[in-house]
Amino acid sequence: MDRFAVVKVSGAVFDLQNRGGEMVRRVADQLRAASEEGWRVAAVAGGGSVARLYIRAARELGASEAALDQLGILITRANAELLIAALGGTAYPSVPQTLEELLAASASNRSIIVMGGLQPGQSTNAVAALAAESLGAALLVNATDVDGVYTDDPRKNPSAKRLESVGVEELTLLLSGSEHKAGTYELLDHVSLRILERSRIPTVVTSYEGVLAAIRGEKVGTRIMY
Numbered sequence: 001m002d003r004f005a006v007v008k009v010s011g012a013v014f015d016l017q018n019r020g021g022e023m024v025r026r027v028a029d030q031l032r033a034a035s036e037e038g039w040r041v042a043a044v045a046g047g048g049s050v051a052r053l054y055i056r057a058a059r060e061l062g063a064s065e066a067a068l069d070q071l072g073i074l075i076t077r078a079n080a081e082l083l084i085a086a087l088g089g090t091a092y093p094s095v096p097q098t099l100e101e102l103l104a105a106s107a108s109n110r111s112i113i114v115m116g117g118l119q120p121g122q123s124t125n126a127v128a129a130l131a132a133e134s135l136g137a138a139l140l141v142n143a144t145d146v147d148g149v150y151t152d153d154p155r156k157n158p159s160a161k162r163l164e165s166v167g168v169e170e171l172t173l174l175l176s177g178s179e180h181k182a183g184t185y186e187l188l189d190h191v192s193l194r195i196l197e198r199s200r201i202p203t204v205v206t207s208y209e210g211v212l213a214a215i216r217g218e219k220v221g222t223r224i225m226y
């Protein structure tokens with residue numbers, strides 16, 4: 001049986017305006033290294049600032065919420081294509097658009113599959129959790145622009161502490177808190193938490209520099225406990 005790791009790649013990695021393709025290349029290098037170490041990887045690309053730009057403009061233009069989500073999904077798939085380009089022949093050449101297509105891609109001999117969003121009403125964190133369930137993944141790495149889960153939003157509160165591990169119930173409470181928790185809310189939404197919980201998917205939240213270390217089982221980021 002193949003050992004699958006699912007990696008959610010934060011939309012922040014696709015900040016092309018400020019960083020060009022540099023972060024995409026760094027993530028691709030880590031995914032390739034993981035595949036050389038015997039892992040198969042399903043990566044899920046986030047939408048990031050470009051998705052937010054499109055969504056804001058389309059909202060101003062009067063698009064429906066469902067149409068805004070579809071637009072966001074298109075951008076996540078464009079980001080997925082960028083990661084595929086950086087991975088070259090290691091990657092499955094197209095972006096699965098459903099879980100069935102993901103499973104079909106997993107039957108190929110390419111060790112890395114990259115996808116974006118699936119359907120309106122959820123985030124790519126939920127996609128990553130669903131992909132992990134579908135593939136029976138050994139691990140889900142949530143690679144974000146913060147290096148783990150903090151007691152408060154570290155970008156706003158300098159005394160916030162990083163947690164080495166966090167129980168899923170505690171995490172739900174942390175994320176459902178008042179507005180000053182909004183920064184961490186983006187980390188994992190409610191839908192993805194419920195999916196992780198029902199299938200008890202081993203999950204690590206870390207920075208996009210820590211992907212390979214997390215896959216290797218090194219002590220990085222924050223581990224979610226069930």
Ligand code: UTP
Pocket residue numbers: 009010011012045046047048049051068069070071072073076116117118119120121122123124125127186187
């Ligand atoms: P993301 O979930 O990637 O948002 O999808 P994000 O804010 O960039 O997340 P991070 O930074 O990677 O954590 C972008 C948008 O695409 C739509 C939603 O509108 C979401 O806000 N989307 C994405 C869906 O509707 N369904 C999906 O399955 C995925």
